[in-house]
Amino acid sequence: MAAHGRRVRCGERHGEMKTIFITIFQAVEAKNILRTSVATALLRDPDVALVCLVPSEDRKAYYEREIVHPRISYEVLSPEPRGLAERFFSMLKFHLIRTATMDLKRTLRRADGGSALGYAMNLAANRLLARPFVRGIARSLDAHVVTDRNVERVLRDRKPSLIFLAHLFDDLEISILREAKRLGIPTIGFINSWDKVTARCMIRLLPDRLLVFNALVRDEAVAHADMPEERITLVGIPQYDYYRTTVPRARAAFAAAFGIAPERRIIVFAPNGRYSARADGAMIDLLHGWIEEGAIPNAALLVRFQPNDAVDRREIERRPWLIYDIPGKRFGSERGGDWDMDERDLARLRDTLAHAAVVVCYTSSLSVDAAVFDRPVINVNFDLVRIPKRSESPIQYYGMTHYQNALATGGIRVVSDRDSLLAWINRYLEHPECDAAGRERLVRKQCHVCDGRAGERMAARILETL
Template identity: 20%
Template sequence: MKILFVVLRPAYIIHIRKIIISLRKKGNTVEVGFLDSHNKTEFDNGPVEYLMSETDGVLIRQIPNREDKWTNVVKAVRSVANYLIYFRDGHKSRSLAVRFHNKLPYFLLQLLQAPFVKKILNSVVGKAVFRYLERVIPEDKTILAWLQKNKPDVVIACPYIFSAVGEIDYVKSAKKLGIPTGAIIPSWDNLTTKGSFHVLPDTTFVWNDKLASEAIKLHDIPKESIYIAGAFKSDYLFAQNGSFDKGLFFDNIGLELNSKYILYLCSSANITSDETEFVKQFATTLANSPLTKQLKLVVRPHPLGTAMWEGFDMENVVVWPLDNVLPDNPSSERDYYYQLKYCEAVVGINTSALLEAAIVDKPCVTILSDKYKYTQFGLGHFHHLLNGGFMEISDDLDKAVAIIANITDGIDSRKVERNKFVKEFIRPHGLNKEVGEITGDYIESMTKSMS
């Protein structure tokens, strides 16, 4: 069987690497086609090199994007639909609609400011209009010809709902040709922070029941077309069963062996902007408490936010690592896992790293802050953290320090809830079931279900 993965950029291979490896082990032909060659970043190389080191025979190349005479019309129509999704009933990230302002023609943006226009376009009739427009917009002839020439048996798109053209048009053209299609929604926040489904794939892959519910309620995805797979990128955290010299690890970080430390996990810049001042306040509060003054604070920067930490200098605070932060190769995966494993607890504002800490069974603490109110309560995905039951939640620094003191004294009051959360949110098929393998098996079955 020949499976084509269509990704926005090579960096997204980090989410599907284990799926590809599983498919290759079973003798399938796998090709990865990426669309965007104009916005390459340092994060595009690591996932590709890691994949190629673990399996052979995977063709990775740039494939045509949509660039026909309909492209501008397609972008406008789909961008309006992406904007409107944020004003549907139950959407908890409404403020993020501003992201689409620069993608809309000025006259359309002005028209859409009227509440009654939003209401009409999000009604049953309005949704039908957008479905009709998508049907009358023709498939891109170049993409159709490319698929006809390369003859994939299945087309899987990822991340699918980020851009107005690209992966969507491969799914649209594949459906026209009768090729089974799927869309992998790679992260837990995508359904409430990105665009929408302009073309429905045959199968939509999500992490869990809660995200399936979002797909149904916010994006009108038919329940029967959703496959609950688990957290695609996190398989490596379950597989770290080897040993790594603890003394060497602490030496790498810059701590004395067996130092007790709290791990602060930074959020992305669009969540917290510059976290250095907040960390200074937190570190000072830790140091001033007689219950926690012996603790070190280790700060792990967000992969896209290392620059703000260069030159940061504060007693009892270590910033590490400043490079090789993204876990997209064996050494960075190992370092991240053991950085989590050896800490006493983790602290974060609103980051996927809190989920990853739960996988490693570490107590998790979040601090509700007026400074970050917009990017905590104002974003739909943060409610998965708040309502997950696995985190200690504090509304100020002093209370957070008191919670940490209890944790270091052996009081882990959220352990049962944390393990339950991991089973339900991260690996719903079972803790011993690799998400990459489960998803690969389902992709293999898609041609049979379509025949």
């Protein structure tokens, strides 16, 4: 689709070039936009150019090598040093939404040794301030008091036609949104994950339009971000388009790449990361032991680590028998946004899910990925070892708002002891169709429409705004 909803015919003269700024400050933004049909669909319009704002020269050089197109450029944008007003509103945003997830985080901090007084004051402030009219006052003050001259200068110099903000919980992206509003530049926001509205903070400022995965996130954006429903569009999950539009590698070739005998059924276990390393290691050993002793017959264990967290290589070295995959490229040692998954990583994830017999994990979005492939999903709700800090136990997080929504579909089997885990693994191996209706509901609720065209819907909505 061309700009203004008009198709460009062969030989027709192109119009004025439209420049879209896209924020790529987090890895998930690149995964959802640059590595999906969002970017390719936008660039089908010959009058559109994309300028991707990135956090550093290293990241600019990386993306210039990885994702190349004559109408994609990368520009480093850094914020001004944070003044008092910016620091205040950046702190305030965590107190102005009231959700089960935010309450859970507060409780875990207290359980891990936080002060009783701090807990009580935080809770009282939240109950007093987490109201729409307070958020409205905060947004009005935020919009008028806080400034970022560096961002303003870039926007004035480059004069983008539109700004697409894919992580509205980031303070730098809010600075961009604020200055764009002052300059009259149209803005579109995107909620790029299923948990952020209820698990992160208040959205400090609201864009002109908002794109979301599904009706659940739309309703959360109305309730907790005060976004008018008529300004929200449901588009689906763009990174799942890849699952619908590409063909997995042949099973024999996939198994051979990991040294797995082709006749063995693959049990995929997905650890939660360094914060739950004690629990993850014990679960790997338990699953491996069951397979070795024949309690899970004719099976192989494949451990897929998270792409957004470092892996303790010592734990791997202690298990020379371990078959594992460490996807992604990490740019730093901190868990979170400083990572990327290239085309090979994305293909290997697709193939892993396509050829898994059962997926075992804790609270993870991989549960939804697996359901897209109609693969049985088991979530573990028990600890095998004593874990001193409650926040480091992965079973503490089933009460999160977004995960309760997923569990309500019946598409994820939660087990609370070893015997149940073993029994359900073997049952799913023999009857993979079990709970298929629940998995279909899970996909429908989380993906809105999983038809391989979410990226095109996003691009169409962006182009309509130009």
